[in-house]
Amino acid sequence: MQTSFSLAQLADPHVEEAEKILRKCVHCGFCTATCPTYVTLGNELDSPRGRIYLIKDMLENGRAADAEIVTHIDRCLSCLACMTTCPSGVNYMHLVDHARAHIEKTYRRPLMNRLTRGVLAAVLPYPGRFRAALTLARIGRPFANLFGAVPALKPFAAMLRLAPASVPAASPASAPSTHAAAGVRRGRVAILTGCAQPVLEPGINEATIRLLTRLGVEVVVPKGEGCCGALVHHMGREDDALAAARKNVDAWTREVEAGGLDAIVITASGCGTTIKDYGFMLRLDPAYADKAARVSALAKDVTEYLATLDLPAPATAPGIEVAYHSACSMQHGQKITRLPKDLLTKAGFVVREPREGHLCCGSAGTYNIMQPEISARLRDRKVKNIAATGAAVVATGNIGCMTQIAGRAGMPIVHTVALLDWAYGGPKPEMIAGIGIGVAAE
Ligand code: SF4
Ligand code: SF4
Numbered sequence: 001m002q003t004s005f006s007l008a009q010l011a012d013p014h015v016e017e018a019e020k021i022l023r024k025c026v027h028c029g030f031c032t033a034t035c036p037t038y039v040t041l042g043n044e045l046d047s048p049r050g051r052i053y054l055i056k057d058m059l060e061n062g063r064a065a066d067a068e069i070v071t072h073i074d075r076c077l078s079c080l081a082c083m084t085t086c087p088s089g090v091n092y093m094h095l096v097d098h099a100r101a102h103i104e105k106t107y108r109r110p111l112m113n114r115l116t117r118g119v120l121a122a123v124l125p126y127p128g129r130f131r132a133a134l135t136l137a138r139i140g141r142p143f144a145n146l147f148g149a150v151p152a153l154k155p156f157a158a159m160l161r162l163a164p165a166s167v168p169a170a171s172p173a174s175a176p177s178t179h180a181a182a183g184v185r186r187g188r189v190a191i192l193t194g195c196a197q198p199v200l201e202p203g204i205n206e207a208t209i210r211l212l213t214r215l216g217v218e219v220v221v222p223k224g225e226g227c228c229g230a231l232v233h234h235m236g237r238e239d240d241a242l243a244a245a246r247k248n249v250d251a252w253t254r255e256v257e258a259g260g261l262d263a264i265v266i267t268a269s270g271c272g273t274t275i276k277d278y279g280f281m282l283r284l285d286p287a288y289a290d291k292a293a294r295v296s297a298l299a300k301d302v303t304e305y306l307a308t309l310d311l312p313a314p315a316t317a318p319g320i321e322v323a324y325h326s327a328c329s330m331q332h333g334q335k336i337t338r339l340p341k342d343l344l345t346k347a348g349f350v351v352r353e354p355r356e357g358h359l360c361c362g363s364a365g366t367y368n369i370m371q372p373e374i375s376a377r378l379r380d381r382k383v384k385n386i387a388a389t390g391a392a393v394v395a396t397g398n399i400g401c402m403t404q405i406a407g408r409a410g411m412p413i414v415h416t417v418a419l420l421d422w423a424y425g426g427p428k429p430e431m432i433a434g435i436g437i438g439v440a441a442e
Contacts (some may be wrong), residue, residue: 001025001052005060013284014098015059021058021095022364024048024088031082031092036360037075040377045072048082048092055099064106065099073099075374077367078234079360080273080332093333094280097233104236112152117235120366125195125227125244131170134199137163158372162403164200172201176223179209186216187262189305190255192248192275195227197268197399203429204267204399207421208302212265214425215309220259224251230274233281234365242285245278249291256294262302267417269398270365273333275299301330301397302417303340314348315425320435322349322419323391325382325405327398328360340397340416348422356381363404375404383408392435395419 003022010016031048032038040045045054045068049350054069065073073096082092109117141160148157174193181187187323193205209219229244238288255261279293322344325420330336341351362378385408386394394413396402402413412431422428 001027001056003056003060003157009059009062014101018055018059018095018098021091022052025052030087031085031090034081034085034358036077036079036362036378037056037374038079039359040374041075044172044364045419046075051076052090052092052095052251053100053248055095058099058102065103066107068106068274069099070103070109073103075371077328077360077362077364077378079328079364081328081360084358085164093277096129100234100236101238102236105236115368116155117233117366120369121232121235121237121240124231124291124366125229127170127174127195127199130196131167131199134163134167138165138167152398154372155369158375159371161373162368164403164406167199167200167329171198171206173202173205173209174198176221179213179219179221180287181216181218182214183216185218186309188220188259189263189265190220190222190225190252191263192225192228192266192268192271193221194268194399195231195273197288200399200403201415203418207415207418207426207429208265208267210426211306211417211421211424215306215311217262217309219265220255220261222251222255224254226396228271228274229269231365233274242281245274245281245292246285246288248275249282249288249295250279252295252298256298261298263304264298265300265305267302267397267415268400269301269327269330269334269336270400272299272301273329276334293425301334301336301339303343303397304336306343306417306420307339311343312347312424314346314423316348316423316428318348318419318423320349320393320432321352321391322393322395323352323354323386323389323411325354325361325396325401325413326357327396327401328364330397331358337370340395344395344416347420349395349419349423352391354382354385354389356385361401361404363398363400365400368400368404378409379404379441383410387411393419393432 035047044050077141123133144157144160147153212219231242233241276296276299279296282288282292344351361382362375368375395416397416414429
């Protein structure tokens with residue numbers, strides 16, 4: 001694609017990067033076929049190619065964002081299916097991230113929209129605040145339909161509907177500590193305990209720590225780590241996202257320097273995609289560029305790290321049919337496709353793959369709150385495809401997808417690592433207590 005940025009514009013390294021990306025696009029439109037919003041809405045402006053043109057026009061003309069571009073960029077899930085499909089290697093992720101930051105700086109959103117986004121940014125990344133908000137949401141839940149009837153309050157209705165009926169007790173697994181390896185130590189990793197995940201499903205970090213330590217890996221929960229910053233990053237709040245990234249880079253660098261780390265293990269693929277991008281996000285900060293690049297190189301989804309270990313024979317023969325739902329951040333963001341399925345198969349599960357596996361479930365960070373209608377359409381499509389597999393359980397590697405699909409698929413949804421922990425000698429996940437035999441392996 002031809003571009004016409006001035007030299008003065010290109011002196012801004014963010015614009016220079018955007019220009020490089022734009023020039024790679026050859027307008028072929030292959031990406032439209034796999035874009036969930038184009039497939040759902042059928043509007044070129046809700047396709048990757050349409051958004052790329054809108055962003056090009058806004059940046060080239062040095063214009064502030066307007067309501068039209070904000071509408072179409074807000075509808076983008078950042079699922080990155082377009083990047084998987086694109087034959088020209090267009091880095092849509094970095095382009096849309098820059099567009100969102102530009103929107104945040106140049107566009108004044110309507111009051112309720114500002115308020116909702118402000119509440120989400122102030123609550124979700126902080127486990128204590130998020131836990132309190134979920135407790136309040138339980139009280140507000142009966143009013144969800146009332147809120148839903150007022151267009152500006154629909155995000156609040158979506159929040160109330162997504163809130164779980166009960167909030168599990170906080171787990172000590174999320175507190176800073178070192179979990180010793182059983183037997184001879186084969187490795188040492190840090191685990192990102194996360195922000196929303198340990199509140200909604202503390203069993204995921206517990207299962208990860210149990211499984212890794214049983215396999216001879218020391219697991220550290222470093223002091224000072226926090227939210228990865230993805231939630232605010234996707235809202236265009238660059239300063240907040242970079243502050244979160246720097247805090248984590250500092251925490252993990254201290255661990256690298258103190259005892260060495262083989263990996264930073266991540267159990268939410270949405271966070272993994274962002275942490276693997278810290279090197280890019282902080283490339284212009286001389287104090288952090290090298291450290292951030294080192295952190296990104298150490299970041300591994302838990303399935304990637306497990307695949308590097310010599311796994312023993314499973315302790316249990318689960319024999320359960322599992323529909324594997326590959327989160328967009330896992331398959332498109334991190335290009336991890338086969339590994340989780342191979343690990344489940346090796347552990348004795350029968351893996352089924354839902355149709356249209358490349359399409360987003362509509363969760364996408366805060367998307368299911370900010371764009372509830374499109375999100376619900378994508379969720380229903382996903383749930384139908386999952387149900388058609390006839391499996392007994394859904395497995396996935398991202399808490400956002402778990403929350404989105406839970407209670408809709410007609411079958412329990414569990415994290416992949418919880419199933420693997422069970423197969424390799426851990427407790428059977430409570431959610432699937434009544435399913436399958438799970439006899440001791442021969
Ligand atoms: S597939 Fe790639 S090159 Fe083709 S229109 Fe989409 S982004 Fe541009
Ligand atoms: S990130 Fe997803 S929703 Fe956004 S343009 Fe690409 S395919 Fe479409």
